Amino acid sequence: MASNRIVLVxxxxxxxxxxxxxxxxxxxxxxxxxxxxxxxxxxxIVLIRAGQVSFGHAMFASLAGYGVAFxxxxxxxxxxxxxALGTLGAALAGALIGLFMVRYRGIFFGMLxxxxxxxxxxxxxxxxxxxxxxxxxxxxxxTFAGQTLERAGFETALLALALVLALAAGWVVMRYFASANxxxxxxxxxxxxxxxxxxxxxxxxxxxxxxxxxxxCGLGGSVFALTQGLVTPEMGYWVRSGEIxxxxxxxxxxxxxxAFIGAFVFEFVKLYAAALxxxxxxxxxxxxxxxxxxxxxxxxxxxxxxRLAGAGASR
Amino acid sequence: MSAALLSTRGLSLKFGGVVAADAIDFDLMPGERLxxxxxxxxxxxxxxxxxxxxxxxxAGTVLLAGTDITGQSPRAITRRGVGRSFQLPQVFxxxxxxxxxxxxxxxxxxxxxxxxxxxxxxxxxxxxxxLELLQLHERAHDLAASLPEGQRKLLDVxxxxxxxPKLMIMDEPTSGVSxxxxxxxxxxxxxxxxxxxVTSIFVEHDIDIVRRYATRLAAWxxxxxxxxxxxxxxxxxxxxxxxxxxx
Amino acid sequence: xxxxxxxxxxxxxxxxxxxxxxxxxxxxxxxxxxxxxxVAHGSLYAWGGYFAATLGxxxxxxxxxxxxxxxxxxxxxxxxxGLLGTVLELTLxxxxxxxxxxxxxxxxxxxxxxxxxxxxxxxxxQPVFVSGVVDQLGTLEVAGVTYTRYQLLVLPAVAIAxxxxxxxxxxxxxxxxxxxxxxxxxxxxxxxxxxxGRVMWLTMALGGMLGALGGALASPTTSFTPGIGADMMxxxxxxxxxxxxxxxxxxxxxxxxIGLARSFAVYLMPELEVLMPYLIMVLVLLVRPEGxxxxxxxxxx
Numbered sequence: 001m002a003s004n005r006i007v008l009v010x011x012x013x014x015x016x017x018x019x020x021x022x023x024x025x026x027x028x029x030x031x032x033x034x035x036x037x038x039x040x041x042x043x044x045i046v047l048i049r050a051g052q053v054s055f056g057h058a059m060f061a062s063l064a065g066y067g068v069a070f071x072x073x074x075x076x077x078x079x080x081x082x083x084a085l086g087t088l089g090a091a092l093a094g095a096l097i098g099l100f101m102v103r104y105r106g107i108f109f110g111m112l113x114x115x116x117x118x119x120x121x122x123x124x125x126x127x128x129x130x131x132x133x134x135x136x137x138x139x140x141x142x143t144f145a146g147q148t149l150e151r152a153g154f155e156t157a158l159l160a161l162a163l164v165l166a167l168a169a170g171w172v173v174m175r176y177f178a179s180a181n182x183x184x185x186x187x188x189x190x191x192x193x194x195x196x197x198x199x200x201x202x203x204x205x206x207x208x209x210x211x212x213x214x215x216x217c218g219l220g221g222s223v224f225a226l227t228q229g230l231v232t233p234e235m236g237y238w239v240r241s242g243e244i245x246x247x248x249x250x251x252x253x254x255x256x257x258x259a260f261i262g263a264f265v266f267e268f269v270k271l272y273a274a275a276l277x278x279x280x281x282x283x284x285x286x287x288x289x290x291x292x293x294x295x296x297x298x299x300x301x302x303x304x305x306x307r308l309a310g311a312g313a314s315r
Numbered sequence: 316m317s318a319a320l321l322s323t324r325g326l327s328l329k330f331g332g333v334v335a336a337d338a339i340d341f342d343l344m345p346g347e348r349l350x351x352x353x354x355x356x357x358x359x360x361x362x363x364x365x366x367x368x369x370x371x372x373x374a375g376t377v378l379l380a381g382t383d384i385t386g387q388s389p390r391a392i393t394r395r396g397v398g399r400s401f402q403l404p405q406v407f408x409x410x411x412x413x414x415x416x417x418x419x420x421x422x423x424x425x426x427x428x429x430x431x432x433x434x435x436x437x438x439x440x441x442x443x444x445x446l447e448l449l450q451l452h453e454r455a456h457d458l459a460a461s462l463p464e465g466q467r468k469l470l471d472v473x474x475x476x477x478x479x480p481k482l483m484i485m486d487e488p489t490s491g492v493s494x495x496x497x498x499x500x501x502x503x504x505x506x507x508x509x510x511x512x513v514t515s516i517f518v519e520h521d522i523d524i525v526r527r528y529a530t531r532l533a534a535w536x537x538x539x540x541x542x543x544x545x546x547x548x549x550x551x552x553x554x555x556x557x558x559x560x561x562x
Numbered sequence: 563x564x565x566x567x568x569x570x571x572x573x574x575x576x577x578x579x580x581x582x583x584x585x586x587x588x589x590x591x592x593x594x595x596x597x598x599x600x601v602a603h604g605s606l607y608a609w610g611g612y613f614a615a616t617l618g619x620x621x622x623x624x625x626x627x628x629x630x631x632x633x634x635x636x637x638x639x640x641x642x643x644g645l646l647g648t649v650l651e652l653t654l655x656x657x658x659x660x661x662x663x664x665x666x667x668x669x670x671x672x673x674x675x676x677x678x679x680x681x682x683x684x685x686x687x688q689p690v691f692v693s694g695v696v697d698q699l700g701t702l703e704v705a706g707v708t709y710t711r712y713q714l715l716v717l718p719a720v721a722i723a724x725x726x727x728x729x730x731x732x733x734x735x736x737x738x739x740x741x742x743x744x745x746x747x748x749x750x751x752x753x754x755x756x757x758x759g760r761v762m763w764l765t766m767a768l769g770g771m772l773g774a775l776g777g778a779l780a781s782p783t784t785s786f787t788p789g790i791g792a793d794m795m796x797x798x799x800x801x802x803x804x805x806x807x808x809x810x811x812x813x814x815x816x817x818x819x820i821g822l823a824r825s826f827a828v829y830l831m832p833e834l835e836v837l838m839p840y841l842i843m844v845l846v847l848l849v850r851p852e853g854x855x856x857x858x859x860x861x862x863x
Contacts, residue, residue, distance in 0.1 A: 053664045100848060106663070107599070108851045111803050115843040118796060122837035178432040180421035187407045187418055194405040197367075198478060199393035199422040238796045242601070242671045249668050280683060286675035290654065293665050293672075 035162040036224040038263035043216030051189030056117030061221030062236025064090040068225040072139035083222040090218020098210035124233040136232030170256035252299025326375035335361040337538035350525040353535030368392040398475030404467040408460035419474040485517040577713040579821025580721035586801035588772030594745040594808035595765040601670040604795025605677035610774025611781040614638035618692035631695040639775035647770020689785040800839040806853020
C-alpha cells in the first residue's frame with residue numbers, strides 16, 4: 001500500500017478511536033487493551049520478518065508489567081517513569097536472552113522462547129511471597145506526568161499516551177524494516193548463508209531485531225499493567241504468546257498497521273462475544289483465522305491493501 | 316616472490332577415507348584469470364571452500380595478500396576482500412534484484428546511521444552501475460526468485476562484486492545455463508571483473524569456456540594440482556587429457 | 563527426606579510419568595509423521611478426561627455394573643480421541659501440509675481455541691471429578707507406604723502396553739512400517755506407493771486416542787476444569803522437546819525424568835514443582851536443542 005494511503009488508514013483509525021471513546025467512555029479500557037496488545041504484536045512481526053516465530057514473547061510483556069507493579073508499589077513512581085522503566089527492563093532482558101536465542105532457528109527458536117517464558121511463568125506463580133503468586137500484584141493508580149488524576153482522567157491521559165506510543169512504535173518498526181539492518185533481517189528468512197558470505201553477521205542482525213521485539217512487547221506489557229492496575233502470571237502464559245502471534249497473522253504480519261488492526265478486531269470480538277455469543281470468542285476468532293489462513297494469508301491488512309490497490313504490492 | 320594475492324602451503328583435508336586436499340602449494344598473482352578443472356570429487360570445490368572459510372583444513376595455511384586467513388570464518392574472509400559466487404545461485408529470493416545488491420553493499424558501506432533507509436545508506440549509484448555492468452538493470456525491480464537461471468547467476472556475482480573484492484571465486488558460473496547462453500554470460504562476467512580490476516578463480520567443466528576466458532589453468536586430480544600453467548599447454552598434457560577431459 | 567517419603571515421591575513420579583508419556587507419545591507421533599506440531603493436542607487430553615468422566619457418571623446413574631468403570635475409560639479415550647483426531651486431520655491438517663510453518667502452527671492453535679470454547683460450552687466451568695474407579699481398585703502397601711492400586715499398577719501398565727503396542731505396530735505390521743516410512747521421508751514413501759493420506763489419518767486418530775487416553779486415565783484422580791488442556795499441552799510439549807521431536811523411546815525416558823523431577827520437587831521444595839519441567843526443557847534445549855535422544859542435528863547456527 002502506498003505510504004499516503006497508509007497514513008490515511010492510520011489517520012482514519014485514530015479518528016475512529018478518538019470519536020468512539022469520546023462517545024462511549026467505557027470503551028477506553030478495551031481500546032487501551034487493544035493498543036497494548038498491538039504494541040506487543042509489533043514486536044512479534046519484527047521476528048516474523050526474519051521468518052521466525054516465538055511462542056514465548058508474552059514473557060517480555062510480563063516482565064515489564066511486573067516491573068511496573070513492583071516499582072509502583074515500592075516507590076510510587078509516576079506513570080510515565082513506570083512505563084519507561086518497565087520497557088527498559090524488558091529491553092535488557094531481551095538483550096540478555098537474545099544472546100542465547102540468536103543461535104537458533106525455526107522450531108527450535110520457537111521452543112526455546114516458549115521454555116524461557118514458562119520458566120518465568122512458573123516462578124511468578126509459585127514464589128508468592130515475592131510475586132503475589134497466582135493472584136498477582138495490585139498497585140495503586142500512580143500520578144500521570146506529576147498530576148494526581150481520578151480514574152476517568154487517568155484513563156484518558158493513558159489513552160492519549162498509548163495512541164502516541166502506538167504511532168511511534170509503528171513508525172519505528174516500519175523505519176527499521178526499510179533500513180539496512182531491517183532489510184538484512186528479512187534476508188535471514190530467505191538466505192542466511194548468503195548474508196555470511198557477504199560479510200554480514202546474521203546473528204548480530206537477528207539480535208538487534210530480537211531486542212527490538214522484546215522492547216515492544218515490554219512497552220505493551222507496561223501499558224497493560226497501568227490499564228489494569230493488576231498483573232498476574234497469566235500475562236506471560238504460553239497461550240498469551242500464541243494469541244500475540246495469532247493477532248499478527250490475523251491483522252497481517254507485513255506492516256505495523258496490520259498489528260493494530262488485528263489487535264482491535266481481536267479485542268472487539270472478545271467484547272461482543274461476551275455479550276452476544278455466551279463468551280465463545282475463542283471459537284469465533286479461531287474459525288475466522290482458519291478461514292483466513294486459506295483465503296487471505298496476508299491478513300486483514302493484506303486484504304485492505306488489495307482493495308485499496310495503491311502503488312506497489314504489499315510485501 | 317612478488318606479492319601473490321592468494322597463497323596456500325601444504326593445504327590438506329581428509330573426509331573419512333577420501334583425500335580431498337593433498338598438501339596443496341599454490342600461488343595466485345593479481346590480475347590472473349584462473350580456471351580450475353577436474354572430475355567430480357577431485358577436490359576443486361573443497362579447495363575453494365577452504366579458501367573461502369566454509370571448510371577448515373586439517374593442515375596447511377592460506378594467505379591472502381600476505382595475511383594469514385587460515386581457519387577464519389566466511390564472514391571474516393569476505394570482509395578481507397574475497398567475493399564468492401555459487402554453483403546454485405545464492406540470492407535473496409523475496410527481495411528485488413536491486414535490493415539484493417543494496418543489502419550486499421550495506422556490508423561494506425554504512426551511511427546515515429541506524430535509521431537511514433537502505434537505499435540511502437549505501438552508494439546507490441555504484442549499485443546501479445554494477446547492475447548495468449552485469450546487464451541486470453532491466454530487471455532491477457523484479458523479485459530475485461523470478462529471474463531465469465543465467466540472470467540469477469549474474470546476480471549472485473553482482474552481489475559479491477558490490478563488496479569491492481580483490482579476488483572473486485566463482486563455482487561453476489556457467490553450469491545450469493543453456494549452451495548458447497554460456498558464452499554471453501562469461502563475456503559479461505569477465506568484462507565486469509576486468510573493469511573492476513578483480514582477480515578471479517572459476518571452477519569450470521566446459522573446456523571451450525576455459526580456453527576462451529582463462530589466462531591460467533590448474534587441473535585437479537585426487538586432491539592435488541596435477542598440472543598448472545597456460546591453458547593450451549595444460550590441455551595438451553597427457554595426464555590431464557586422460558583423467559580430466561576424457562570424462 | 564526419609565525412606566517412606568522417598569518411596570512416595572518415587573511412586574508419584576512414576577504414575578505421573580505414565581500419564582505424561584501417553585500424551586507426549588501422541589504428540590510426538592503426530593509430529594513425526596506430519597511434521598506439524600499439533601497445538602490442539604492438549605485439548606484432546608481435556609476432552610478425553612471430560613468425556614470419560616461423563617461416561618463414568620452415566621454408568622452410575624444408569625446403575626450399570628460398576629466394574630465397567632475402568633473399561634469405560636479406555637472406550638472413552640478411543641472414541642473421543644479417534645473421532646477428534648480424524649476430524650482434525652480431515653478438515654485441517656491434511657490441507658496445511660504445504661503451508662508456511664508459521665501458518666501451520668497458527669491453524670492448530672486456532673483449532674485449540676475452538677476446542678477450548680466447545681469444551682466449555684459442553685461441560686461448563688464447574689470442576690468435573692469422577693473417582694469411582696480408584697476407589698473400586700483399592701490400595702496396596704509398598705515399603706510401608708499406602709498407595710492406590712490405580713495409580714501404581716493401572717497407569718504404568720497402560721503406558722507400558724501402549725509403548726510396547728506401538729513399537730510392535732510400527733515395527734512388525736505392514737501399515738506400521740508404512741507409517742515409519744512416511745516419518746523418515748514423505749516424498750520417498752509416496753513415490754514407493756504408500757497411501758500417505760491414509761497413513762496420516764491413522765496417525766492422527768492414533769495420536770488423538772493416546773492424548774485422550776492420558777486425559778481419560780487422569781480423570782479419576784484429577785479434577786477437570788477449563789484450562790487443563792492448555793496446561794497439559796505445554797507440559798507434554800516439554801517432554802517431547804526434551805526427548806527430541808519424533809522420538810518414541812526417548813519420550814518415555816523424558817517423561818520419567820520430568821515426572822520424577824516434579825514429584826521429588828513436591829516433597830523437597832514445593833515452589834519448584836511447576837518449574838521443573840520447563841527448567842529441564844531450557845537446559846536441554848540450550849545444550850542439545852535436537853533433544854536428548856535425537857539422532858538429527860538441530861537447526862542451530
